[in-house]
Amino acid sequence: MNTVSDNVHIEKVLSGDKEAFRYLIKAYQSMAYSIAISMVKNEFSANDVVQNSFIRAYKALRSYRSDAKFSTWLYKIVVNESLKLLKKNKRSQEFITYMDDPFDYSTSFNQAIKSFELKDKKTQINKIMNLMKPKEALILKLYYLHEESIAQIEKITGFTTSNIKVLLHRARKSFLALSIKHNTY
């Protein structure tokens, strides 16, 4: 559920206090950006997505129902905006997936992770996430980084439960394989 502060600020915005919306931006822009960047793979586009999403959220705030989490509602807008941008741009970049690879990378990954400490993790992980398919990267982040349940991911993305499970399986495999194959730790 929403925090009391969320509800208070939403009510304020609805009654005409535009400045109260700043609180919601501050509270959720980081996560919104995280979702956007995992899909559009470009920081400028991700910033555009975040900006458009908040403006859309502001315009549609009256249609938001307080029985749902504000964050879930907002992230759904971010996902839709990201998908819209991806569709519009039709990126020429090819993404890598290991869905047909039968090899189990878990053991190699768990051994290699010890050496991860010595390198610039953030750069390496960004590289891996950029190589992953947008939907796979999104599901991976939502599940592992933001610790969202499958049910919550379903609400945020609009994908079916079975689709999410398949994407999560593929994303996990791609992440492990890319960590081993496309990085020099």
Next chain:
Amino acid sequence: MNKTDQNIQNLLVESYKKQPVDSQIEDQIMETISTQKNYGLLLKKARQKAKIGLLVSLILLVIYFVKIYTDLTTPIRYKEPELRAFYPSIFTVIVVCAIYFEMIFGAKLLKK
């Protein structure tokens, strides 16, 4: 979560401890919002005005209907042929009242 899942999670959490966000975004969003009209609020006010307008109209119609009915029945209580001449107008008033009731109590837009 097994060991691999835990490692993936740790790696992601450590790598994205602090997501870099463009500091200007907040101001840009607020600037866009400040130039926009709050259509939601305007709509709410318009709904309230419409509701009051409908209620006033309904009250006036009821008064009008009662007045016509009482004015007619007394003098022509024993003159049914003349009364029949007013049936269409009475029927119309009832229909209009019914429509107004429907608009007030049935229309979802006016419920909020």
